[in-house]
Amino acid sequence: MITQNKRLIAIILTVVFILCIPLVAMQFTNEVDWKLLDFMIMGFLLLSTGLACEFVLRKVKGTDSRIVVISIILVILFLIWAELAVGIFGSPFAGS
Template identity: 45%
Template sequence: MITQKQKTLAIYTLPLVLLCIPLVGNLTSNEVNWSASDFLIAGVLLSTVAILINLARTKIKKQSHRILICIFVLIVFALIWIELAVGIFGSPFAGS
């Protein structure tokens, strides 16, 4: 059985693991071209999502509310990530 401490550790370790994927791509290929600011922004976004999900997991008692809040956090994260990458909304922060 996984303990609460192990779940929390996994939640906070996942952003680091996910950031290793573009790091390896940056080091081994010319196709991936991330700057330090790209890693910083991705790290802040992923860490914020991890903190919000862990906060929802620990503070909200009702399972259905917890799931809905986590889904909402993930959808907002995806929309922000997509906007920064390709600019689907045409904001000044768009990457294209």
């Protein structure tokens, strides 16, 4: 069984790993052009999503309830990510 502290470390390491992907890509192509603010925003989104899922795992008892709540959290993450990337809703923070 994974302890809670090990899950927190895994969340942080996963966020760092995911953020390394565009960092490495920027070294090989001009197609990926992230600024410091982009890394900060995505880091915040990924970390807050991971911590929200950890909170659900700690506080919600039923497996079905956990799946539903974590699914909702992930859908929200993907909608925010898509909005920031391409502006699917045309909101002011879309960046397009």
